[in-house]
Amino acid sequence: MQKRNLCGGSLIVNYPSVTIENAVNELSKLPGIGKKSALRFALFLLKSRVEEVEKLSTAIIDLKNKTVFCSHCHNISDTEICNICSSPRRDKSLVCVVEDVRDVLAIENTNQFFGTYHVLGGVISPLEGISPQSLTIGSLLEKVKGGTIKELILALSSTMEGDTTAFYIAKKxxxxxxxxxxxxxxxxxxxxxxxxxxxxxxxxxxxxxxxx
Amino acid sequence: MQKRNLCGGSLIVNYPSVTIENAVNELSKLPGIGKKSALRFALFLLKSRVEEVEKLSTAIIDLKNKTVFCSHCHNISDTEICNICSSPRRDKSLVCVVEDVRDVLAIENTNQFFGTYHVLGGVISPLEGISPQSLTIGSLLEKVKGGTIKELILALSSTMEGDTTAFYIAKKxxxxxxxxxxxxxxxxxxxxxxxxxxxxxxxxxxxxxxxx
Structure with a gap:
């Protein structure tokens, strides 16, 4: 027996406007967003005031134009050195090594850590072609060689890749x-x-x- | 017993950059999107190529700048008269009355309807302050008075508001x-x-x- 809702199919064939179709295509590239949700976003934006839509559009493009990676810890930042690395209240001798920016946010939210971070930008994964050289391990090594770091806290995921990366860093x-x-x-x-x-x-x- | 995942809380307090915070705030205004998903989008965009992000940003702002409502059926369109109303293959004497643009898309996807549409822009709902005057019923009445319409198909939701609207239109x-x-x-x-x-x-x- 056919169990298909005719209106709920995932393919929307005829968009009433090229502009809508274009917006739906672009919005559906966002992670976890399909054509249906993208259309919902597009219709929502269509009903919003023009200033609101301009704010969103500008905020998105600013992400690429105004954001840099901190030259010290590789965290996202508005300035060359991020506000964590430049804060005088942060312990520079205690460095927490994390996979990506989301981990920094998660740890910051605990309000339990007062050192600084080092964002690797990923974990070693030969299957996905991520070698130690494509991560920021070299820059971490330079910092450690500098001699100001007393303790490295490895805060990596408890997966095979995370463990491999932790062992690699510890050995180095x-x-x-x-x-x-x-x-x-x-x-x-x-x-x-x-x-x-x-x-x-x-x-x-x-x-x-x-x-x- | 406290059952709270410390990292999974919904409040992210310290964003590493004002640009990220701004993008997260704007993206979380999209329907059904919270701060967590908005952050996921922002980090995804941050990793995307600049051309991709520009395409999204432009597509969003084009929605407001390039899209108009068809002056005939009130559907979304790139031109003053939409491609359904202007198509010579569509039966102008058969008009399907729907609540909003999504319904047009749903019916179009069935490939079973060859008439034209009339988009009301909502249904009568005194509780939400939507009166017949705030819908496009007046414009529908003008079309009907014009005498070219032979049949009106009421394709409204089977809710109290939908039924009220259908009765109101039928009576008028x-x-x-x-x-x-x-x-x-x-x-x-x-x-x-x-x-x-x-x-x-x-x-x-x-x-x-x-x-x-």
Missing amino acids: MKEFGVKITTIARGIPVGGELEFTDEITLGRSIIKRVEFN | MKEFGVKITTIARGIPVGGELEFTDEITLGRSIIKRVEFN
């Missing part, structure tokens, strides 16, 4: 006498034992800490 | 001798009887048609 940096740590793995705050996977639970028993 | 147009029909209500193609709501099923029995 060891000879310069820098302390290398990694963020704690274990059961999430609020998580229940019975729903935790065996590997996490097993590791959390092996890596148990003093109760205080 | 009746005296000009135009035939007024409404799209068939019933069990969707591919729908199963046992999962159909009672009202639809009841109406589909009362409004049964000849088997052919």
Whole structure:
């Protein structure tokens, strides 16, 4: 039996205007956005005031024209040195190594970290053609050689690629006498034992800490 | 027990750049898009090539600058008269009355309708302050008075507001001798009887048609 909603199909063939079609095509390139959502956005924008639409259009193009990567930590910034690297209240000797900008935002939101960051721009993944050379590991090595860094916190995803990258960095940096740590793995705050996977639970028993 | 993922909170406080913050704020105004998705879009655009971002930005602003509403049917168009109204292959005496542009697209996609449209721009809803005067019913009345329209197909949603609007239009147009029909209500193609709501099923029995 055919179970197809005739109006809910994903292909919209005849757009009433080339402008709409063009906008739908461009909007549907955004991650996770299909033609249907793109059309919803386009019709929403069509109903919005022209100033609002201009603000969105400018904000988008400004992303490419006004944003740079901090020359020190490779985080996104409006200025050559980002506001975290240039802040006098941040501990420059404590560097948290993360995969990308989203991780910086996530850690910043915890309000628990007062060091600086180093954004790798990805993790080593031979399958996707990402070698150590395409990441900012060289620049991290230069900073470590400089001698101002006391501790590197490796805050990478707990995946094969993340672990590989962590091992690679640890091996490279060891000879310069820098302390290398990694963020704690274990059961999430609020998580229940019975729903935790065996590997996490097993590791959390092996890596148990003093109760205080 | 607190069940909150610390990284998954909806509030992102410290953006690394004003440009990013601005883009996230503007993108999160799109329907159904929150700050998290907006950030995902912003980071995606940041990684895209500048030409791609310019294309999106231009497509968005073109929506307001290049799109007009067809002066005849109020559908979206690039020209004063839309390509449906100006097509010689379309039956101008058969007019399908719909709520908005999305309905035109949905009906066009069926490839079953060869008349023209009239887009109301909404349905009568006293609660939301939408009166008959804020819709394009006046313009429809003028067309009907003109005498070229033989049949009006009311293709409105089967809601209280949709039904109210249909009754209002039918009452207004009746005296000009135009035939007024409404799209068939019933069990969707591919729908199963046992999962159909009672009202639809009841109406589909009362409004049964000849088997052919």
